[in-house]
Amino acid sequence: MKRANETDCAVFREQASAWLDAEAHDAPRLQEHLATCSACRAHTDALRALSARFAAATDVAGSSDLWPRIALRVRAEQRPTRRVALRAAAAVLGCAPTAALLGWLDSGSGAWHASTARDASMMSGASGAGASAHDPWPAALREPSVDLAWRSAPEQRLLAAFDPRAAARRDHENDEGVGNAELREEGREERR
Amino acid sequence: MDDETDWQNLKRGEVAALERCYRRHGPAVQRLCRRIVGEASADDLAQEVFLKVWRAAAKFDGRSSLATWIHQITVNHCLRHLERERRQRTLPLAFARDRNDARRDLQGVDDRDHVESLLARLEPEQRALIVLREWEGMDYRRIAEILNLPLGTVMSRLHRARQRLIEDAQPPRAATQRWRLSTT
Numbered sequence: 179m180k181r182a183n184e185t186d187c188a189v190f191r192e193q194a195s196a197w198l199d200a201e202a203h204d205a206p207r208l209q210e211h212l213a214t215c216s217a218c219r220a221h222t223d224a225l226r227a228l229s230a231r232f233a234a235a236t237d238v239a240g241s242s243d244l245w246p247r248i249a250l251r252v253r254a255e256q257r258p259t260r261r262v263a264l265r266a267a268a269a270v271l272g273c274a275p276t277a278a279l280l281g282w283l284d285s286g287s288g289a290w291h292a293s294t295a296r297d298a299s300m301m302s303g304a305s306g307a308g309a310s311a312h313d314p315w316p317a318a319l320r321e322p323s324v325d326l327a328w329r330s331a332p333e334q335r336l337l338a339a340f341d342p343r344a345a346a347r348r349d350h351e352n353d354e355g356v357g358n359a360e361l362r363e364e365g366r367e368e369r370r
Numbered sequence: 371m372d373d374e375t376d377w378q379n380l381k382r383g384e385v386a387a388l389e390r391c392y393r394r395h396g397p398a399v400q401r402l403c404r405r406i407v408g409e410a411s412a413d414d415l416a417q418e419v420f421l422k423v424w425r426a427a428a429k430f431d432g433r434s435s436l437a438t439w440i441h442q443i444t445v446n447h448c449l450r451h452l453e454r455e456r457r458q459r460t461l462p463l464a465f466a467r468d469r470n471d472a473r474r475d476l477q478g479v480d481d482r483d484h485v486e487s488l489l490a491r492l493e494p495e496q497r498a499l500i501v502l503r504e505w506e507g508m509d510y511r512r513i514a515e516i517l518n519l520p521l522g523t524v525m526s527r528l529h530r531a532r533q534r535l536i537e538d539a540q541p542p543r544a545a546t547q548r549w550r551l552s553t554t
Contacts, residue, residue, distance in 0.1 A: 195529040199503065201510045224536045231539075232504035235485040241400040244413060245392050248420045252385055255421070 186211050190218045198225055373436035380427035388424050395437060396420070399444050405501045406448040406494075408486070415451055419444045434515055441516045445498050452494040488535050496531035503528060 190211045196202040212218055373394070379387035399419050404412035422443050430439055489497050495517070502508045502516065514524045 191533075192526065192529055195532050196510070196525045199510070199528075201525065225532060228532060228535055228539065229504060231481065231485055232500075235481040236505060237401075237404065237482060241397045242413060244396060244400070244417050244420070245389060248392060248417050249385065249389070251417065251421055252388065252424055255424075256383075256385075 187215060187218055190215070191221055194218065194222055194225060198222065198229070377427065377430065377432070377436050380424070381430075383427075388420065391423065391436070391440075392420055395440050398437075399440060402441065402444050402501065402506065403448055405505050406445070406498055407451055411451060415447055416444075419447050422447065438512065438515055442518070445502070445516055449494045449498060452497070456494070488538050491538055492531055492534060496527065496534070499524070499528050500531050500535070 190208055193202045193204070193208055197205060197208045202208055212222060373391075376387045376390050376394075380391065396416065400412060400416040403415040403419070407415060419440070423440055426443070430436070434442070489500065492500065498517065499513065502513045508516070510521055510524050510528075513519075513528075514521045517524065519527070
């Protein structure tokens with residue numbers, strides 16, 4: 179039997195693994211070499227034995243069902259996304275009625291506008307645009323906080339002097355230039 | 371439903387599609403994880419593989435089959451895990467197996483222990499190559515696809531991995547004799 183040269187052996191061993199796996203390109207040439215080289219035959223036998231050992235060592239352990247754990251983790255990952263989505267949806271849905279309401283007000287619903295303006299002026303104590311021309315006082319300042327009708331004149335003057343609403347009325351008059359016939363008359367009497 | 375339909379549903383974030391996907395490919399993924407990294411971490415890694423599938427479904431371009439894509443994710447995840455283990459200087463392959471498992475016959479355990487101890491000495495990528503070829507029975511083209519390597523590289527690396535396994539499988543005395551013969 180002729181001894182194959184070392185170059186052939188190196189090429190064969192490089193390809194032997196693929197040849198055994200039926201993946202080698204030059205199978206006839208490799209077979210030819212194998213027929214003439216005992217060292218390469220031994221190498222091929224070792225490769226075959228290795229594959230046989232792996233085949234014998236195939237594990238048979240069953241797979242446990244991982245789905246419940248995977249599903250838990252997927253849901254945990256989904257939760258923040260869902261929360262953000264819900265927040266976005268709530269923001270959109272919350273904005274829509276507000277925007278519709280603002281649009282409706284802007285379109286000029288007179289009744290609402292007037293009443294709201296009046297309420298607003300009453301609340302703030304300032305004379306709003308909707309306040310009556312005959313009543314220059316803001317609603318909060320219209321009625322005296324103390325009923326003075328049944329009190330004596332000095333008492334009435336004293337209480338009026340310390341009545342915060344009367345003071346506010348005076349301040350208001352000075353600020354806004356709104357006249358009050360009664361107070362002007364009262365002032366004249368005092369001066370006399 | 372087939373893989374194509376499931377992939378489309380997965381892209382839309384359908385959990386039921388992921389479950390079908392797990393039912394179809396889960397056992398193979400678990401087996402592959404067990405074979406590459408050992409039983410101790412296999413289930414955790416398999417879970418993470420399906421979470422990755424879930425997160426990356428929208429990025430899957432459909433150039434390969436869904437099964438190949440899942441195998442790619444599995445092998446890459448296992449290799450990264452082994453790399454992390456190696457960096458942490460722990461044993462490369464934590465084959466913490468239950469030796470009392472009644473499903474295994476004694477001879478089988480011996481064979482597996484021996485083969486697994488041989489595998490543990492290989493580089494992670496060589497280990498993946500051997501597992502895909504010897505245990506999963508994949509052809510070179512599929513292995514190349516999964517490991518994203520040229521066909522020729524798969525061939526040569528598989529050859530080197532087997533060469534190393536043969537050398538490691540020999541008893542030390544025989545190996546010494548072989549070394550003496552090669553040097554004379």
